[in-house]
Amino acid sequence: xxxxxxxxxxxxxxxxxxxxxxxxxxxxxxxxxxxxxxxxxxxxxxxxxxxxxxxxxxxxxxxxxxxxxxxxxxxxxxxxxxxxxxxxxxxxxxxxxxxxxxxxxxxxxxxxxxxxxxxxxxxxxxxxxxxxxxxxxxxxxxxxxxxxxxxxxxxxxxxxxxxxxxxxxxxxxxxxxxxxxxxxxxxxxxxxxxxxxxxxxxxxxxxxxxxxxxxxxxxxxxxxxxxxxxxxxxxxxxxxxxxxxxx
Amino acid sequence: xxxxxxxxxxxxxxxxxxxxxxxxxxxxxxxxxxxxxxxxxxxxxxxxxxxxxxxxxxxxxxxxxxxxxxxxxxxxxxxxxxxxxxxxxxxxxxxxxxxxxxxxxxxxxxxxxxxxxxxxxxxxxxxxxxxxxxxxxxxxxxxxxxxxxxxxxxxxxxxxxxxxxxxxxxxxxxxxxxxxxxxxxxxxxxxxxxxxxxxxxxxxxxxxxxxxxxxxxxxxxxxxxxxxxxxxxxxxxxxxxxxxxxxxxxxxxxxxxxxxxxxxxxxxxxxxxxxxxxxxxxxxxxxxxxxxxxxxxxxxxxxxxxxxxxxxxxxxxxxxxxxxxxxxxxxxxxxxxxxxxxxxxxxxxxxxxxxxxxxxxxxxxxxxxxxxxxxxxxxxxxxxxxxxxxxxxxxxxxxxxxxxxxxxxxxxxxxxxxxxxxxxxxxxxxxxxxxxxxxxxxxxxxxxxxxxxxxx
Numbered sequence: 155x156x157x158x159x160x161x162x163x164x165x166x167x168x169x170x171x172x173x174x175x176x177x178x179x180x181x182x183x184x185x186x187x188x189x190x191x192x193x194x195x196x197x198x199x200x201x202x203x204x205x206x207x208x209x210x211x212x213x214x215x216x217x218x219x220x221x222x223x224x225x226x227x228x229x230x231x232x233x234x235x236x237x238x239x240x241x242x243x244x245x246x247x248x249x250x251x252x253x254x255x256x257x258x259x260x261x262x263x264x265x266x267x268x269x270x271x272x273x274x275x276x277x278x279x280x281x282x283x284x285x286x287x288x289x290x291x292x293x294x295x296x297x298x299x300x301x302x303x304x305x306x307x308x309x310x311x312x313x314x315x316x317x318x319x320x321x322x323x324x325x326x327x328x329x330x331x332x333x334x335x336x337x338x339x340x341x342x343x344x345x346x347x348x349x350x351x352x353x354x355x356x357x358x359x360x361x362x363x364x365x366x367x368x369x370x371x372x373x374x375x376x377x378x379x380x381x382x383x384x385x386x387x388x389x390x391x392x393x394x395x396x397x398x399x400x401x
Numbered sequence: 402x403x404x405x406x407x408x409x410x411x412x413x414x415x416x417x418x419x420x421x422x423x424x425x426x427x428x429x430x431x432x433x434x435x436x437x438x439x440x441x442x443x444x445x446x447x448x449x450x451x452x453x454x455x456x457x458x459x460x461x462x463x464x465x466x467x468x469x470x471x472x473x474x475x476x477x478x479x480x481x482x483x484x485x486x487x488x489x490x491x492x493x494x495x496x497x498x499x500x501x502x503x504x505x506x507x508x509x510x511x512x513x514x515x516x517x518x519x520x521x522x523x524x525x526x527x528x529x530x531x532x533x534x535x536x537x538x539x540x541x542x543x544x545x546x547x548x549x550x551x552x553x554x555x556x557x558x559x560x561x562x563x564x565x566x567x568x569x570x571x572x573x574x575x576x577x578x579x580x581x582x583x584x585x586x587x588x589x590x591x592x593x594x595x596x597x598x599x600x601x602x603x604x605x606x607x608x609x610x611x612x613x614x615x616x617x618x619x620x621x622x623x624x625x626x627x628x629x630x631x632x633x634x635x636x637x638x639x640x641x642x643x644x645x646x647x648x649x650x651x652x653x654x655x656x657x658x659x660x661x662x663x664x665x666x667x668x669x670x671x672x673x674x675x676x677x678x679x680x681x682x683x684x685x686x687x688x689x690x691x692x693x694x695x696x697x698x699x700x701x702x703x704x705x706x707x708x709x710x711x712x713x714x715x716x717x718x719x720x721x722x723x724x725x726x727x728x729x730x731x732x733x734x735x736x737x738x739x740x741x742x743x744x745x746x747x748x749x750x751x752x753x754x755x756x757x758x759x760x761x762x763x764x765x766x767x768x769x770x771x772x773x774x775x776x777x778x779x780x781x782x783x784x785x786x787x788x789x790x791x792x793x794x795x796x797x798x799x800x801x802x803x804x805x806x807x808x809x810x811x812x813x814x815x816x817x818x819x820x821x822x823x824x825x826x827x828x829x830x831x832x833x834x835x836x837x838x839x840x841x842x843x844x845x846x847x848x849x850x851x852x853x854x855x856x857x
Contacts, residue, residue: 161847162847162848162849162854163849164849164850164851164854164855165583165847165849165851165854167854167857168576168577168579168580168854168857169576171570171572171573171575171576171857172566172570172572172573172574172576172577172796172801173567173573173801174564174565174566174573174576174577174580174795174796174797174799174801175796175797175798175799176576176577176580176796176797177580178796178797178811179847180584180811180814180844183811183814183815183818183844184811184815185797185809185811189797193774193797193798193799194774196799197768197773197774197806200768201768201769203768204768204769238732238733238734238737238769239430239433239434239733239734239737240434240734241434241696241734242434269769326804327732327767327768327769327804327805328768328769328804329768329799329800329801329803329804329805330768330798330799330801330804330806331799331801332567332801332804335567335804347698349656349657349697349698350657350658350697351656351657351658351659355597356597357596357597358567358568358596358802360567362567362801363567363568364567364568364596368568372597387659388628388630388659391599391600391631391634
């Protein structure tokens with residue numbers, strides 16, 4: 155495999171500012187072969203990430219370390235193929251009668267696989283480690299692990315706990331450069347049937363994106379603002395600069 | 402009203418217009434998800450026969466979403482051009498298909514009828530058309546729009562440069578922008594999807610793009626694709642060229658996007674008053690996509706392709722510079738694989754053009770859809786032939802913020818070369834002046850000393 159393309163150093167320097175696939179050069183109008191194969195490799199990794207599973211044992215141990223009650227739930231989806239075709243079932247819980255120790259909490263944190271379980275396996279507690287100690291001082295909190303869930307399943311979980319606030323930590327659709335990207339969707343006073351304009355989203359949490367510390371800062375901010383103003387979603391304009399800029 | 406058709410020895414009944422249209426739709430996962438798709442292949446064909454015999458007048462009598470409860474239906478009915486409709490009021494849906502296809506029917510004739518056609522009529526016709534029918538009719542229509550350059554001329558194809566970055570890092574976005582300019586991309590717009598919808602981030606991004614545009618005198622427009630309310634909040638203190646919004650085909654679904662028609666009118670008026678265009682002032686940019694209404698649980702039992710066409714009636718009301726469907730972005734629950742994405746892309750482009758929109762396309766797929774780069778090559782080429790106004794340009798196809806694959810800067814080189822199309826004329830002159838392309842439109846080798854690469 156030959157690659158005799160000469161990319162001037164000044165052009166290559168663009169790569170130091172972004173992980174985007176810049177300064178690739180071209181063969182005629184086409185991509186150089188090395189880049190074509192690299193893209194196919196990344197696509198294969200992303201497709202495989204979709205098939206990963208929630209590491210429930212690990213997540214339960216982490217919850218226990220924080221002294222936070224952690225329960226397991228499942229959506230109504232049977233398997234991964236059905237998950238892709240039936241988002242409606244991914245928004246609904248199966249029978250919850252077996253779940254024990256139900257008490258009203260202020261905040262429920264939902265951890266669900268979404269489209270990349272490895273994303274939440276590796277990022278959920280990187281964020282939660284940084285927020286739980288403080289939050290526990292102010293709020294009663296529990297954690298819900300949900301298999302094959304979609305964002306809106308958080309509303310049903312929240313109703314189940316009669317919670318005032320839900321944060322759904324979910325594996326985002328895997329990208330070529332980020333098969334392990336996590337998103338956090340938060341809602342104040344969540345109710346089944348809420349749509350996206352009621353939620354705020356922190357996205358792209360992964361090693362090359364938003365750091366866990368930044369995500370934790372934003373999450374704390376959103377919780378504070380939501381409880382102070384009693385709203386969430388489009389109405390709650392986030393002033394990112396005011397929070398991340400001051401670090 | 403019940404619609405009937407007998408095919409073979411079987412009688413088929415369709416309870417109402419929306420049911421008939423849903424069952425006549427080519428198979429796609431979103432309609433199956435909604436529980437409205439044809440039960441089997443033959444029922445689908447029976448529905449297509451029945452639809453083909455339906456008089457166009459039917460669509461003015463039977464709304465697929467009730468007039469009383471939906472402002473999009475009210476917009477469609479209240480702005481319907483009854484006078485022009487007289488010319489085609491005698492036609493059935495099948496006859497309208499033939500009329501579009503006739504060699505004697507040109508693009509201007511179709512555009513004169515745009516406002517006589519409801520989006521539902523156009524959607525219905527598309528369901529009876531093969532991919533090549535969609536292509537040949539679309540390719541007749543030329544829709545030109547202007548802000549700082551001229552977009553949509555027949556010999557041109559433009560590119561939205563999409564330099565997204567997962568943390569909205571200014572230098573990262575600037576690096577991708579410069580990279581794209583070096584491949585001749587960015588004439589449709591330099592348009593950033595912000596990772597987080599924040600007024601301050603939006604202002605900083607807009608100022609950065611404005612500095613770049615002024616420094617190199619680039620004849621194009623910029624846009625940060627924040628929520629319309631964010632854009633309205635900052636437009637007094639930031640250089641806002643175009644205002645963007647995702648839109649869909651029902652009041653309820655639009656409400657789930659945090660918008661309504663009044664809000665869009667206000668935004669349009671406020672943006673017009675900024676008066677930042679030089680050769681035109683078409684200042685709105687809309688994105689749409691099949692499945693968005695279903696996703697918001699606001700589809701009223703209407704199939705996703707008809708719903709998509711209704712979104713075009715919303716877009717049309719605000720005289721946009723740019724509109725595109727994000728066809729493969731919404732995911733496999735709506736368009737499962739490459740075949741469904743390709744079909745939907747051609748339908749969306751056709752319906753939008755007939756409705757009268759300057760339609761482009763985000764030719765794209767997500768990693769959980771059963772599609773790959775070969776499918777995108779196919780759709781890009783087909784839409785290029787169909788005369789699509791613009792495509793996306795993303796570094797190496799890989800959008801590192803939105804986590805999906807769109808078309809690349811290289812794809813822009815490809816489609817311009819194989820179809821012998823050029824960038825927008827003002828932008829082409831700039832590319833020549835900057836030593837980015839030669840007189841034949843061929844991309845020149847990038848030198849380290851290129852002006853765009855200095856002082857980054």
